[in-house]
Amino acid sequence: DQQVKQNSPSLSVQEGRISILNCDYTNSMFDYFLWYKKYPAEGPTFLISISSIKDKNEDGRFTVFLNKSAKHLSLHIVPSQPGDSAVYFCAASGETSGSRLTFGEGTQLTVNP
Amino acid sequence: EAGVAQSPRYKIIEKRQSVAFWCNPISGHATLYWYQQILGQGPKLLIQFQNNGVVDDSQLPKDRFSAERLKGVDSTLKIQPAKLEDSAVYLCASSLGDRDQETQYFGPGTRLLVL
Numbered sequence: 001d002q003q004v005k006q007n008s009p010s011l012s013v014q015e016g017r018i019s020i021l022n023c024d025y026t027n028s029m030f031d032y033f034l035w036y037k038k039y040p041a042e043g044p045t046f047l048i049s050i051s052s053i054k055d056k057n058e059d060g061r062f063t064v065f066l067n068k069s070a071k072h073l074s075l076h077i078v079p080s081q082p083g084d085s086a087v088y089f090c091a092a093s094g095e096t097s098g099s100r101l102t103f104g105e106g107t108q109l110t111v112n113p
Numbered sequence: 114e115a116g117v118a119q120s121p122r123y124k125i126i127e128k129r130q131s132v133a134f135w136c137n138p139i140s141g142h143a144t145l146y147w148y149q150q151i152l153g154q155g156p157k158l159l160i161q162f163q164n165n166g167v168v169d170d171s172q173l174p175k176d177r178f179s180a181e182r183l184k185g186v187d188s189t190l191k192i193q194p195a196k197l198e199d200s201a202v203y204l205c206a207s208s209l210g211d212r213d214q215e216t217q218y219f220g221p222g223t224r225l226l227v228l
Contacts (some may be wrong), residue, residue, distance in 0.1 A: 042221050048218070091155070103157070
């Protein structure tokens with residue numbers, strides 16, 4: 001039972017354009033969502049998070065949007081840079097799972113110069 | 114601030130052998146996690162410690178996997194005996210542990226190949 005899904009295994013965008021990464025979840029008890037970025041041979045690094053009491057959180061070039069009714073969140077990167085090329089994981093946690101994170105499968109973002 | 118340290122970085126063993134991984138969390142972090150990441154999938158939690166007590170090991174295959182966190186600092190994860198399907202990256206993460214919604218910081222992982 002895949003409770004967090006990232007349906008796009010890969011995404012390619014041009015430098016300077018917007019990158020939009022999507023994530024869907026099925027567990028209505030999830031109330032905290034995170035995005036992690038992972039470079040090859042490194043562990044995931046925290047990027048940005050959002051609580052279910054909000055529908056948007058912004059940090060520099062990165063914005064996360066949450067649509068609770070659709071159980072959908074997205075990460076926008078504007079403008080995209082070649083250094084953003086990495087695998088992006090969506091993760092979620094909720095009241096019943098404590099701090100346990102449930103991860104999606106990841107999306108490989110490639111930003112072309 | 115030093116990050117989460119893991120060793121070894123790579124390990125190749127034959128099936129039915131034993132293997133152990135070591136993790137040193139960020140200083141002062143009470144919560145420690147072990148994740149398994151199979152190629153093409155997201156990390157999956159194996160076990161979570163709060164200090165030296167187990168909080169969640171519901172997804173740990175206890176017939177072959179074991180973990181301990183003596184003295185509430187370093188941790189070891191052991192697989193005995195290993196199977197082919199255990200080939201994965203084993204990630205250790207830590208967090209402060211004073212609330213549920215907090216950032217987990219990951220180490221670089223140990224890449225295990227079982228032949």
